Amino acid sequence: MEGLKSVQSAPVYTYRSRHLSSLVRTSTLRYVKIPYRNRVRMTMSSKSFNSVSASVHPLEASKLSHSDNTLPSKEVLDLWRNADAVCFDVDSTVCVDEGIDELAEFCGAGKAVAEWTARAMGGSVPFEEALAARLSLFNPSLSQVQDFLNKRPPRISPGMNELIMKLKANKTDVYLISGGFRQMINPVASILGIPPENIVANQLLFGSSGEFMGFDTNEPTSQSGGKATAVQQIRKAHGYKAVVMIGDGATDLEARKPGGADLFICYAGVQLREAVAAKADWLVFNFKDLINSLN
Numbered sequence: 001m002e003g004l005k006s007v008q009s010a011p012v013y014t015y016r017s018r019h020l021s022s023l024v025r026t027s028t029l030r031y032v033k034i035p036y037r038n039r040v041r042m043t044m045s046s047k048s049f050n051s052v053s054a055s056v057h058p059l060e061a062s063k064l065s066h067s068d069n070t071l072p073s074k075e076v077l078d079l080w081r082n083a084d085a086v087c088f089d090v091d092s093t094v095c096v097d098e099g100i101d102e103l104a105e106f107c108g109a110g111k112a113v114a115e116w117t118a119r120a121m122g123g124s125v126p127f128e129e130a131l132a133a134r135l136s137l138f139n140p141s142l143s144q145v146q147d148f149l150n151k152r153p154p155r156i157s158p159g160m161n162e163l164i165m166k167l168k169a170n171k172t173d174v175y176l177i178s179g180g181f182r183q184m185i186n187p188v189a190s191i192l193g194i195p196p197e198n199i200v201a202n203q204l205l206f207g208s209s210g211e212f213m214g215f216d217t218n219e220p221t222s223q224s225g226g227k228a229t230a231v232q233q234i235r236k237a238h239g240y241k242a243v244v245m246i247g248d249g250a251t252d253l254e255a256r257k258p259g260g261a262d263l264f265i266c267y268a269g270v271q272l273r274e275a276v277a278a279k280a281d282w283l284v285f286n287f288k289d290l291i292n293s294l295n
Contacts, residue, residue, distance in 0.1 A: 072282040077293060079263045080282070083172055084240035087231055087261065089247025090178040090185055090201075092270040094192070096155045099180040100134055106148045109138035120179075122273055123250030127179060127224040128217070131202070135215065142210030145183055154188045157269065159287030164192050166294050173238070174198065177230050179221045179251055200230040227251050231260040246290075250276055265290070 072080070091098040104113035113134045120130030140148075167174055175198045178185055182201040189199055203216040220226040220233070227245070235243050236259070245252055245261035248271050256264040266273075266280035269287070277283050284290060 069277075069280055069283045070285075072293075076263060076281050079242055080244060080265070080290070081294060083242045083244045083263070085173040085175060085234065085238065085242075086167055086244045086246060087175040087177045087227075087234070087255065089227075089245075089249065089252045089267075090176050090188060091180050092248045093246060093252075093267050094157060094160055094176065095188060096157050096270050099184045100131075102152060103140060103145070103148050103184070104134065104138050106152065107138040107140055107144055112137050120249075120251075122275060123253075127226070127251055128222055131179065131215065131222065135212070139212040140204070141212055142206040145204065149184065149187065154184075154191060156188070156191060157267075157287065159291060161192065163287045163291050164194070166291050168193075170294060173240075175200065175234060177201070177221065177227050177245075177255070179226070181215075200234075221251075224251070225254055227255045228257050228260045231255045232257075235259065248273060248276065252276070253279055256281070 088094050091100075098114070098117050101110060101114045101117050104110050116125075116130050116134045116137075119125050120127055120134075164174055174192075174194055176185060176189055176194055178199075178201040180201055181204050182199060183204055185199055185201045186196065189196060200219075200221055202219045202222050205213040205215060207213050215222060217223075220229040223229075227247075231243060231245060234240070242263075243261050244263045244265060245255040246265045246267055247253075247255075248267055250273070253264055253266070253276050255261045263281050264279075265282045265284060266277045267284055267287070268277055269285045
């Protein structure tokens with residue numbers, strides 16, 4: 001692309017958004033042409049990142065005023081144990097942080113962005129509106145994102161590694177579906193052994209000088225209801241009979257719909273959003289509950 005440069009880096013994945021499994025490996029950090037003039041996608045290598053063991057303790061069920069769904073029904077347990085695929089939210093679920101909040105804090109706009117995140121995850125504003133508003137508060141440059149990824153390795157939630165291994169042992173496919181950014185999720189997927197084609201996430205866009213240009217609105221998770229769309233596409237593409245969605249926010253709850261997820265498990269070990277938790281099929285505060293139920 002005219003006016004764009006290549007930056008040498010460790011091996012990375014470049015992304016083509018038209019198909020769920022269209023990731024190709026390349027030896028450099030590439031800027032990928034898209035239909036917007038002078039905009040590029042940046043993807044980062046996940047090879048150089050190591051996870052940080054999370055020191056947080058999961059919240060307890062006593063924090064919730066409506067906890068009837070902390071004990072799953074037989075039907076819920078049967079669906080969970082026989083799922084063909086499990087789709088995980090990333091922020092405040094697979095990881096203990098909200099990625100965009102961490103990036104904003106790194107760039108000096110943490111408090112204002114965190115307030116928007118709380119509104120978005122609670123479902124009080126459309127997701128796409130909240131995403132655009134949060135990014136506009138700090139406009140992260142390419143160099144800032146690279147610096148953040150180098151200095152802030154992912155913090156994986158307690159029990160997540162074991163749960164993923166258990167699901168894989170049971171021949172259950174695992175996906176990461178996030179309203180966060182692929183640049184920040186690729187390292188998480190690498191740590192957990194989840195293939196890049198099993199990631200559905202947003203893309204930050206940068207200009208030829210590395211200036212922030214927005215995000216790719218063609219990604220399904222850039223819109224309200226996008227996780228439901230992503231789950232529906234995954235289910236249809238693979239012919240899955242039973243699909244489970246696990247997350248903490250309103251956008252995760254939305255994925256439970258005909259043709260999408262059959263079951264929504266709310267993980268409240270990091271963030272407890274009562275309006276979401278109250279509508280979950282199963283509410284858990286510790287991934288050990290899910291691990292033990294598979295034994």
